[in-house]
Amino acid sequence: MGKTTDLTAVQRTIIDTLHQEGKTQKEICQKAGCSQSAVSKHIHKKSVGRGKCGRKRCTTKRDDRSLNGIVKKSRFHNLGELQRQWAEAGVQVSKATVHRRVRELGYNSRIPMVKPLLNSKQRKKRLTWAIEKKHWTVAEWSKVLFSDESKFCISFGSQGARVWRKAGEEQNPSCLKSSVKFPQSAMVWGAMSAAGVGPLCFIKSRVNAAVYQEILEHYMLPSAEKLYGDDDFIFQHDLAPAHSAKSTSNWCTDHGITVLDWPANSPDLNPIENLWSIVKKKLKDTRPNSAIELKAAIEASWASITPQQCHRLIASMPRRIDAVIQAKGFPTKY
Template identity: 70%
Template sequence: MVSQFGSLGYTIMGKTADLTVVQKTIINTLHKEGKPQTFIAKEAGCSQSAVSKHVNRKLSGRKKCGRKRCTTNRENRSLMRIVKQNPFKNLSELHKEWTEAGVKASRATTHRCGRKEFGYSCRIPLVKPLLNHRQRQSRLTWAKEKKNWTVAQWSKVLFSDESKFCISFGNQGPRVWRKGGEAHSPSCLKSSVKFPQSVMIWGAMSSAGVGPLCFLKTKVTAPVYQEILEHFMLPSADQLFKDADFIFQQDLAPAHTAKSTKSWLNDHGVGVLDWPANSPDLNPIENVRGIVKRKMRNKRPKNADELKATVKETWASIPPQQCHKLITSMPRRIEAVIKAKGAPTKY
């Protein structure tokens, strides 16, 4: 029963009036099967009181009070079809298309119908890399090949990546408490610059922790990348793996896949993990970068030197336990890619 209803993903909390059609169906079905209300509430994604009120109201035969709906179930389903055809339409566009179909409803009714009847909410979309069919198939094939890898095997991988850190972190950071009319007060403003100072880094991590950072001053060409491997990748491997064997992970950037780079890695006896294109969700070092940026939210460096020092200090503060926890997520990442058939995952 958990697999039947738990995958629906409805988590709207509220009273009986706020229950969606799907939630009511789940409650009715499980109630007929004699399931306890706590179990029903968990499966339907609502409070136990909402389940109780819905069941008691239905058993008592009491009709719902309040103003009569101005739209029919058929008209509501037509709105759902409009949303599914293009979920990126704003409320005005949805309302216009719905009314053009002959439905007499206000903008508020359009919003309320989509939210309460079908559980739709207008959210900021997540940004994921664009994957073509060939790249999705490559990710899927790669994931199936690594499906049986254990955490111990992933712990032998040295993950690497280049990252950019700016003085300005966009809309991230602390909010401000202010009164009406203080929006333009200097004490309530958050400063921004058109071209913020930034630093580019190369870093590596494994289940044992993070390695030393390399701050990049020029564009990463094949010769520059080989210098990074010589002076930072090999020391990172010595620090994190001691004398044990390891596998090096890198993405498919041109400098990484150049013939001279492949020759350098081969000459130094470094085994390289095959890696699918456009797959940051498979690399746990991306999560390390996110952790560093979150820790830096309340630290506001004023120039590039302070930014560099802050990044270096924050990077070094990441404990090995946190890195190990990220490595243990690799089997789940692989499973998520297979389930998504190569499409982007939540990681």
Template identity: 75%
Template structure:
């Protein structure tokens, strides 16, 4: 009948109010030009885990091969991992920050001070820019908002639960795919691998991702605020 069995994609659960806000945001930004988007610095945190195998969700095997080591996927309850903060614009990527503790408002402001500001100098020089971040509690805390005001940083308004609108989410995906054959043995080797892979990201790749912003916005409008394919 034309049906195929597939693993469902995972998307954030959106409330009716969140969908409405996404739609309103997309309509407001629909007229933005490439020049306007080039002035936005996108930021995000991502978790990287040490991989103990390269098996996907499915494996080809014959009858009787269920226990063959070649057909097994290893499972580790608590694999070593690191959390990373990064930023990008159409001009390229900024320096990475490896987060050592739970990110509260105070920790996040240290990240902004020591990594976001240098990234802004690298990517924009003396030019104006808008800073993008999601609505995590540390990001939207009163003291963090005061930090942005004190430093004269303009923050782009952002709808909740909207990773499909942020090109840096796709950049993390690119980095992780480039790392899929790497086999770091511990957290320090994992960090070194992430740094080396991040350094390979080109301004052209970033520009291509930034060029997708009009399509992302149109997709949100067509979906009436619901999750999109991005």
């Protein structure tokens, strides 16, 4: 014979049905297969119900809506600032209550994603560009040779690797992580298409128009030859000063290179950015300690990128375009 809390859904249904039919508790317990006290408690609980216990909620639904509006307007404010603004709206509560209400509203404190700052003119151009390219197919995007530069450092952020140590070993040399003011780094130019990646160029000086045209001559053209052969292609680069210089435009015209028009501050539209992320993630695993090791690690990681990975990224271009249109030109998740 079970207690009230042990009653199954079937037993509860039998008890309710027989009780409505006017059966006695003794008859009900025999039919339901439980104790008479369990039947009695269940019937009594249904008729009386259990009152709410605990402290009375100190804010109303209207107060909560007011807080929701404050949070939407002040996404980067801390709990103390939210508490002050809510108090100015007439709701005097503790910081702990503010925290609970904010969580109940579905908000969580998170590190914000970093995206390029876009002014209204740039957003409008991104939206116009996306609408123009909306009907491009994956096959058309496969004709585009995407390019970009990226900087790789030996230091990988402030957190880095963890160390196993005991209490009092904070200053043990074997437990310390060395830091330098100016970590060694490498600036790299690369290109990719749906067919794979081209050769990397390690840049050793500041990139002006002349240096960039040398990169195009010795690395972009070989990349196009490797990935497209004699087929036509469209070259993509961003609007960096060296890229948009008049002499660079003349160089492309003289070499018969068709350049894809490109909106400013739009790394989310360039799939090669995802390849840089893949390479940097692999570098965190290898953790090079010198410039030579860094260069070797970058080359090895770049060489390990498969044509299948590249094709999947190119196939994402229609979704990227749709995302820009949905966001009305604002940055997207890509």
